[in-house]
Amino acid sequence: MDNVSITVIRRLPKYYRYLEELIEKGITRISSQELSNITGFTASQIRQDLNNFGGFGQQGYGYNVEDLYRELGKILGLDHRFNSVIVGAGNLGQAIADYKGFEDAGFKVVSIFDRNPKVIGLQIRDIEIRDVELMADYIKENNVEIGIITVPKESAQEVADAYVKAGIKGIWNFAPTDINVPEEIVVEDVRLNESLFILSYFLKNKV
């Protein structure tokens, strides 16, 4: 499982989402061909992708939707509950804290940190905004594994360093810049600017 390509791994959450939609529709089993029609990936690619993790289908039956959904969830680590914190209580930090969908998927935001005295003490849902000076202790005392960065790019590295020092294991980075962290720290970047530029590219270069 260690040498599954990142391209395959990035498709797993898509399969997971489509399976969730199938469950919502009451569909209990599906062939790789039907899955192909929905996802746009080829049936053989789907079979190959899933075979990396053990191959959950049965010849002539296809996939049991609920089983596959549950197994993919385990592979993605969604059977685990992750505590996370946010540094940066601006609109984006607040939007992430406010979105219950992440919590439902097992990612609970337990605190937000900022250095602006005007927002310290405020709450988003039941999540308090605390002074960033308290962050390191809070992370250690509350089993926090994920640190979310929603500060401007100029402060992103400083926040990343503080997260690493406090013992965080993974960073979800929304700042539009690269952060440098030790190899054992997992970093996932969300590049909203880049996504918008791709939209722009295709608007300009439409055939």
Next chain:
Amino acid sequence: MDNVSITVIRRLPKYYRYLEELIEKGITRISSQELSNITGFTASQIRQDLNNFGGFGQQGYGYNVEDLYRELGKILGLDHRFNSVIVGAGNLGQAIADYKGFEDAGFKVVSIFDRNPKVIGLQIRDIEIRDVELMADYIKENNVEIGIITVPKESAQEVADAYVKAGIKGIWNFAPTDINVPEEIVVEDVRLNESLFILSYFLKNKV
């Protein structure tokens, strides 16, 4: 230029971002090897990628940073100003409207729409939240090319349909579901859930 692969296109905004950082540092020229050290892509991949668009380097000189930055900007359509609107004035919609970085890059949010009377009439910066009933006329009268979707997934298709009917050309979709639109409409999805699940995967499957 029509048959450049999507993988190459998705690297362009990254080059653009790195070039911007080089300009900020006052660096005026760079070799593909130095660019490789910064970006993590190989020098030959960088040369190949850029050759798709005309090849801007000179043997023995490398790339002129400002020239390449400007040319990539043009290729990405960033020399064009796009008016955009948002449907969904929740935290995420407000965060996008409030982020001046998109406007600086040429993507101006000119209005937000919602159906909640409690938020209609409010302003984010100088951007008014209007009744979604007014959307179609507003889009036609204000040369709006991009529609942003920040509503829950249950309403995403309905918003997409309304955008298409109003004549929008591109959709930036933050709802965690696929939207179906005519082929000529450009759709760029931002899948925050999927990004978080990838982080989770690597946290669980860390070597």
